[in-house]
Amino acid sequence: MSSLGQMVAGVAHEINNPVNFIHGNLKPIRDYSQGLLDVLALYQERYPDPGEVILDKVEEVDLEFVREDFPKVLSSMEIGTNRIRQIVVSLRNFSRLDEAEMKPVDIHEGIDSTLLILQNRLKPRRGEEAGIEIVKHYGQLPKVECYAGQLNQVFMNILNNAIDSMDGQEQPGVITITTELLDVTSSEKTEPIPHVLVRIRDNGPGMTETVRSKLFDPFFTTKPVGKGTGLGLSISYKIVVEKHGGQLSCISELGKGAEFHVQIPLYPGHQSLEPG
Ligand SMILES: Nc1ncnc2c1ncn2[C@@H]1O[C@H](COP(=O)(O)OP(=O)(O)OP(=O)(O)O)[C@@H](O)[C@H]1O
Numbered sequence: 001m002s003s004l005g006q007m008v009a010g011v012a013h014e015i016n017n018p019v020n021f022i023h024g025n026l027k028p029i030r031d032y033s034q035g036l037l038d039v040l041a042l043y044q045e046r047y048p049d050p051g052e053v054i055l056d057k058v059e060e061v062d063l064e065f066v067r068e069d070f071p072k073v074l075s076s077m078e079i080g081t082n083r084i085r086q087i088v089v090s091l092r093n094f095s096r097l098d099e100a101e102m103k104p105v106d107i108h109e110g111i112d113s114t115l116l117i118l119q120n121r122l123k124p125r126r127g128e129e130a131g132i133e134i135v136k137h138y139g140q141l142p143k144v145e146c147y148a149g150q151l152n153q154v155f156m157n158i159l160n161n162a163i164d165s166m167d168g169q170e171q172p173g174v175i176t177i178t179t180e181l182l183d184v185t186s187s188e189k190t191e192p193i194p195h196v197l198v199r200i201r202d203n204g205p206g207m208t209e210t211v212r213s214k215l216f217d218p219f220f221t222t223k224p225v226g227k228g229t230g231l232g233l234s235i236s237y238k239i240v241v242e243k244h245g246g247q248l249s250c251i252s253e254l255g256k257g258a259e260f261h262v263q264i265p266l267y268p269g270h271q272s273l274e275p276g
């Protein structure tokens with residue numbers, strides 16, 4: 001997982017160039033093809049009786065349909081390339097590799113780009129009617145000083161687990177993401193410290209207390225061999241607790257879904273952190 005950010009950034013970079021070739025060429029294609037169609041229309045007007053060979057060809061290629069459909073095809077290509085460009089922006093946003101230092105970032109932007117990357121896993125699967133619904137309750141948050149790429153990896157791990165857990169269940173999957181600001185008082189002597197709390201809840205099967213108590217242990221997994229490494233949550237724990245001086249916890253009961261709490265101080269850099 002730790003090299004995921006690097007890989008994502010690499011892939012985004014590689015995709016960016018060719019997509020821009022295609023996108024950049026669509027405008028000239030639109031102009032050229034419009035020109036050709038105009039010339040064609042002019043020919044038809046000037047030479048209404050071009051002879052059998054041409055008339056046959058016109059029919060064979062279904063010229064009327066082509067004339068109508070051409071601009072539509074181009075538009076759909078434009079939508080497609082715009083979508084890819086958006087995804088590339090999100091991938092870069094997600095990895096934020098350029099940021100080796102803590103920077104103030106919009107946490108909601110991070111969650112949203114992580115969700116965009118997971119889009120594919122949220123859509124209905126074959127034979128299913130509904131995909132997984134995402135319900136957002138975003139509070140008013142100031143920018144949070146953090147390692148954005150790493151924090152996005154945490155959201156990614158938690159969301160992926162939630163999606164995994166709801167795999168094949170009967171009731172429609174719902175993931176609720178709630179964000180809020182809260183003051184945490186660690187001891188009576190110190191000032192309360194502002195924290196951001198992100199709660200990610202799923203309506204999956206939940207887990208037993210035994211599983212819950214081992215969640216953050218490295219290599220703890222209940223998934224079949226080859227499916228899970230059991231590292232997702234232990235890496236997330238390291239990122240939240242050691243790198244950001246925050247807390248990562250889970251509330252769950254069997255049959256009652258699971259809720260993960262990611263809590264980090266607004267200004268983690270200003271506190272003394274454990275080395276890590
Ligand atoms: N939302 C959830 N609902 C139910 N069980 C969960 C949930 N999230 C995590 N778990 C349990 O915690 C275990 C550990 O999760 P973790 O993300 O660390 O590893 P993994 O998902 O099994 O593998 P990896 O993330 O490395 O691919 C999972 O195997 C699963 O049993």
Ligand SMILES: [Mg+2]
Pocket residue numbers: 157160161228232233
């Ligand atoms: Mg996992």
